[in-house]
Amino acid sequence: MKKQPFVTKEQLQEIVKEYPTPFHIYDEKGIRENTLALKEAFSWNPGFKEYFAVKATPNPFLMQILGECGCGCDCSSLTELMLSEAAGFSGEDIMFSANAMPAEELVYANKMGAILNLDDFTHIAFLEEAVGGIPETISCRFNPGGQFSISNEIMDNPGDAKYGMTREQIFESFRVLKAKGAKRFGIHAFLASNTATNDYYPVLARILFELAVELREKTGAEISFINLSGGIGIPYEPEEEPNDIRAIGQGVKKVYEEVLLPAGMKDVALYAELGRFMMGPYGGLVTTAIHEKHTYKEYIGCDACAVNLMRPAMYGAYHHITVMGKEDAPHDHIYDVTGSLCENNDKFAIDRRLPRIDRGDLLFIHDTGAHGFSMGYNYNGKLRSAELLLTKEGDVKLIRRAETPRDYFATFDCFPIGKFLT
Ligand SMILES: *Cc1c(COP(=O)(O)O)cnc(C)c1O
Numbered sequence: 001m002k003k004q005p006f007v008t009k010e011q012l013q014e015i016v017k018e019y020p021t022p023f024h025i026y027d028e029k030g031i032r033e034n035t036l037a038l039k040e041a042f043s044w045n046p047g048f049k050e051y052f053a054v055k056a057t058p059n060p061f062l063m064q065i066l067g068e069c070g071c072g073c074d075c076s077s078l079t080e081l082m083l084s085e086a087a088g089f090s091g092e093d094i095m096f097s098a099n100a101m102p103a104e105e106l107v108y109a110n111k112m113g114a115i116l117n118l119d120d121f122t123h124i125a126f127l128e129e130a131v132g133g134i135p136e137t138i139s140c141r142f143n144p145g146g147q148f149s150i151s152n153e154i155m156d157n158p159g160d161a162k163y164g165m166t167r168e169q170i171f172e173s174f175r176v177l178k179a180k181g182a183k184r185f186g187i188h189a190f191l192a193s194n195t196a197t198n199d200y201y202p203v204l205a206r207i208l209f210e211l212a213v214e215l216r217e218k219t220g221a222e223i224s225f226i227n228l229s230g231g232i233g234i235p236y237e238p239e240e241e242p243n244d245i246r247a248i249g250q251g252v253k254k255v256y257e258e259v260l261l262p263a264g265m266k267d268v269a270l271y272a273e274l275g276r277f278m279m280g281p282y283g284g285l286v287t288t289a290i291h292e293k294h295t296y297k298e299y300i301g302c303d304a305c306a307v308n309l310m311r312p313a314m315y316g317a318y319h320h321i322t323v324m325g326k327e328d329a330p331h332d333h334i335y336d337v338t339g340s341l342c343e344n345n346d347k348f349a350i351d352r353r354l355p356r357i358d359r360g361d362l363l364f365i366h367d368t369g370a371h372g373f374s375m376g377y378n379y380n381g382k383l384r385s386a387e388l389l390l391t392k393e394g395d396v397k398l399i400r401r402a403e404t405p406r407d408y409f410a411t412f413d414c415f416p417i418g419k420f421l422t
Contacts, residue, residue, distance in 0.1 A: 003238045005284055005364040006030060007390060009324040012286060012362050015388065015396050021362070022287040022304035023386040023402070024373045026057075028065060030282040032392065035069040038274070041249030045256070047269020051095040053230050054080040056275025056370035057283070059387055060087035061399040066278065067093075074273040078105045081112060092137065095227070095273065097188065099141075099163055103130040110135065117141055117188050117227070121169040124176055139186035139227065140165060140173050144207060148191040150199050155192035164189060170211070174219040184224040186271070187212055194233035194276060198244055201228050202251035205270075209259040212268065227271040228252070234280040236318050236367050243277070276370040283369025285309050285319075285385075289361045298335050300357045305339020306346040307382040309368050310375040313345040320366040321349055329355035337363070341380050383408055 006027040007015075015025070035050070042048035051074040052066045058080060063073060064087045072093035073084045084094050096109035099119040103126065109116060110131040117139040118124065128134060143164025148155045158164070165173060174185060187208055192200060205228060212223045235242045252270065260268055285308055291301030311317035321337060323329075333356050337349040348365055357363075376384050383403035388396055405418055 003320045003322065003366055004327075005322050005324070005366070006282070007284070007364070009362065011390075012324055012364075016286075016288075016362070019386055019388060019396075019398065022285060022302070022308055023388050024283055024285050024308070024368055025388040025390055025396075026059075026062060026279070026369055026399075027282040027390050028392045029390075031062070031065055031279065032069060034282065035066060035071065035278065037245050038272070038277075039070065041245045042252070042270060042272075044249070044253050045270045047225065047267070048271070049269065050272045050274060050278070051093075051227075052278055053273050053275030054083060055374060057279045057372070058083055058374050059399055061389060061397075062279065063087035063089070071278075074275075075109070075114070076101075078102075078108055081105070081108055081114070085112065095139070095271070097139075097141070097229075097273065106130045115139055115186065117186070118173065119163060119165070121165055121173050121176075124173060124180070128180070134177055134180040134182050136181065136183040137186070137224070138177055138182045138184075139188050139225070140170050140177075142167075142170050142187055142189045142208065142211060144189070144191070150197060150203050155195065155200070158191050167211075171215065171218060174215055174221045178219060178221050183222065185215070185221045186225040186227055187215070187223065188227035188229055188271075190229035190231055190273075192231050195231050196233050196235070196240060196243065198247040198251060200231060201248045202255050204228055204231075205252045205255045206259060209255060213259060213263040213265065216263070216265065223265065223268055225269040225271050227273060229273045230275050230277075232274055232277040234276055234367060234370075236320065238320060245277075279369035280367050280371075281369060283367070283372055285365040285368040285372060287363050287365065289357050289359055289363060292357065292359060297351075298333065300335050300337045302337060302339055302348070302363060304348075304365070304385070305341045305380075305382060306343065307341070307376050307379055308339075308385050309348065309365060309372050310377070311371060312348050313343070314375070319348060319368065321352065321354065322364040322366065323355050323357055324362040324364055326355040326357075326361070331355055333357070341382065343379070378408060381408060 051072040074095040091113035094114035097117040141164040145159040287302040287304035293299040306313040339346040386402040387400040
């Protein structure tokens with residue numbers, strides 16, 4: 001499938017007059033349409049709710065859009081909780097799914113009325129001590145251990161993952177929580193990331209649904225919700241087939257009918273905590289080619305670098321690049337597209353076949369809407385970029401300004417900075 005940016009070269013040329021590159025830009029229309037498709041795919045389950053994984057794109061303006069579409073949010077830290085609050089979320093529209101969380105974060109989440117998703121048996125006592133009791137609604141995270149495979153293909157290694165409770169521990173947790181007053185229970189598992197198959201959710205659903213039936217039988221706990229969490233992937237490469245969310249919804253429905261209905265569990269709500277799937281394709285990093293260099297290889301140096309998008313440096317991840325206005329030009333050059341960090345892994349693309357790039361060309365780096373800006377850091381004293389929203393009306397709105405040196409130095413109290421800064 002040909003990957004096309006959701007903005008045109010002409011639009012971007014207008015935008016950069018007001019907002020210099022680099023910046024991340026998000027597509028409101030795409031976000032809304034995709035969220036609607038997700039909701040439709042699971043409309044057979046009346047309690048279905050997507051809790052957006054805030055860590056993927058922690059911007060309250062984008063979270064508000066999802067809130068308007070009926071989503072809640074999934075948080076793992078104090079500031080994510082605060083962001084959710086600022087974006088208008090409250091109570092059980094917030095899932096707090098932290099591991100190794102400090103007590104004060106639990107206290108804050110509990111005050112907000114968020115659903116707490118416990119990562120370990122020992123967190124029951126930790127929670128009791130932190131907040132003085134056990135909430136009536138509570139969730140536990142399950143880790144089946146071993147390897148997780150789908151039709152003989154190994155997807156991931158839950159046995160090596162720090163998350164979740166063993167089978168024995170989750171049964172024991174339910175018994176203890178019930179004795180301490182919990183009334184509505186949920187279970188949660190996240191077993192593979194960025195999956196490229198419509199079978200991930202259905203296979204995970206079967207594991208969790210069977211566990212839910214057994215947990216109810218053996219502990220008498222009322223299972224209110226089952227959280228399939230994140231992990232539905234997106235096609236980063238142009239040849240990749242996108243997941244079909246309708247097929248995924250139908251696949252989960254089939255398992256629901258096979259496992260939960262015969263057990264008399266027809267009112268269990270399904271939750272999701274998708275991050276990448278909700279936002280990934282609807283964000284792009286726009287950067288200007290500011291240098292070209294010809295040594296042992298051909299290099300294009302950009303004004304963005306790995307601090308704006310870490311995935312290529314961190315995971316060797318592929319992000320498609322469109323050279324704006326040269327979509328149909330012959331791709332007859334081979335470039336490393338780099339940033340300016342003193343790190344040789346600061347490359348958005350290595351040996352990438354692209355059209356000839358000239359200084360001043362705008363590059364659109366695709367699929368940065370999730371785990372893009374949010375993984376940013378300040379290495380080499382680089383500053384975080386702005387975030388812009390292309391609204392559904394076609395206007396451009398600044399939803400986070402770029403950092404300035406003042407922001408970077410803000411944590412040195414009273415440090416005299418930048419005499420050349422105005
Ligand atoms: C990261 C995370 C998610 C979102 O994962 P995606 O791969 O972006 O869908 C959901 N839930 C939890 C607990 C997470 O840590």
